[in-house]
Amino acid sequence: MVWVKKRATERRKQILKATFQAVVDKGYEGVTLQDIADYAGVSKGVTNYYFENKEDIFAHLLEWLTSKIYEREMRSIEKEEKALAKLQTYLDNVFASPTENRQFYRVYLDFLSQVKGNVRYQQVNQQFYQNCWGIGQLIAELGTKEGVFIVKDTEMTAKLMRGVIDGMLIQWLMQDEDDLHKIYKKMCLEGILTLLHYQREES
Template sequence: MVRYKKSEEKQKMILYAAFQAVSELGFDSVTLQVIADYAKVSKGVVHYYFESKETVLIELLKWLTAKIYKKECASIELEKSAVKKLHAYISSAFVSPEKNRTFYRVYLDFLAKASRNPVYREINQQFYDNCNAIGKEIIQLGQKEGIFDINLSAEQTAPKIRAVIDGYLIQWLMMDRDDLHKFYREACLQTVISMLNNSSFFELRK
């Protein structure tokens, strides 16, 4: 039991090292040796736990997206009303300038590869499905409370919430200004609230 725990801790340490390496150097510059250097272990140790660089990065994407989903779930479970859950969800996504910058540098590298890598695409789709479940829960609760547009389809609207969150965070990242982090978080919240209060927000001329 103790050996298994140590093995799991070592794997997490290597994944975190890979995360830091990709964030600082970029996806293509990272090798098993680079990961080993960041983890302060030998290349053989990394290879013992992971067969290849590709294996490390696949597990890294799983680990990152699962960790974020778990954190966002925990944040909304603490709240009772739909509006407070929405605030908690977006605040959890906009965690801090430093953490958002590090994550999105890595995440955007994965997305760039996902179009040609079905494994990355599948992991990312699972992440979006999980995020959509959070959005759907918030929308349906708000509709029951009478504060969100009852005509909205929770199934179709939930993915748009995550799209808005990612869009604002990516735009903030490109601005490279920590002082605008709060502004983009509040703008994101207001945009989502506008979407949920007015179904015509999504309507296009036919």
């Protein structure tokens, strides 16, 4: 029974990874169930066995992607003790690499264009942002306690932090130049530090 569950989990992950790549290559609207099966190297019947339909696959893909990102980011900041170190590590993970960021945001923005009419997408997206805001709030509250940040409303500040992050990444994406990736990460850090009223040490 354990082996069967493990096999099913691996097969579902295989299909989700294939779906992600298919959307990267073809766009949300251009992907069919046959495309997903072809990318996964399985029959169309296999995809129908593990998922109800194409929309079900896409909903699970969005949930899998956003959960994986959040879990990675949380693991990274938990290793750091100080707020500033947590923030820097957080941004290191958010600005993962030009390739990873480009692929994720192209897929994610495609999903966002479908959110209005899809309750499941709305729920997954809301949970993703709740998670993101939670990280921002944790960093803002810790920094305030340490006296390195001056923040009156950590909940609102956390939302603003995520706005800066998404804004910088989307701007970078529109530039389509890998060399600018580190520059945008640096600008993002400076923007957030300004938002947090970072108390810089005297040199």
